[in-house]
Amino acid sequence: MYHDFRNGELVDVFPEQVGKKLGIYAVYPFTRQPPNKVRLLIEHIRARYLAISHYF
Numbered sequence: 001m002y003h004d005f006r007n008g009e010l011v012d013v014f015p016e017q018v019g020k021k022l023g024i025y026a027v028y029p030f031t032r033q034p035p036n037k038v039r040l041l042i043e044h045i046r047a048r049y050l051a052i053s054h055y056f
Contacts, residue, residue, distance in 0.1 A: 002055045024045065024049060026038075026041075026042045026045070
């Protein structure tokens with residue numbers, strides 16, 4: 001969708017409306033040290049999200 005909008009295939013029908021910038025939250029049970037799998041998944045999602053942050 002981002003690329004379609006940028007190259008003109010999609011048009012903004014409500015240009016006066018501004019989209020909200022929302023975050024992504026990881027919710028997991030509290031422990032002193034989250035399991036390694038959970039920590040790695042969160043790090044991966046964060047890295048991928050930051051890599052495409054210019055889309056938002």
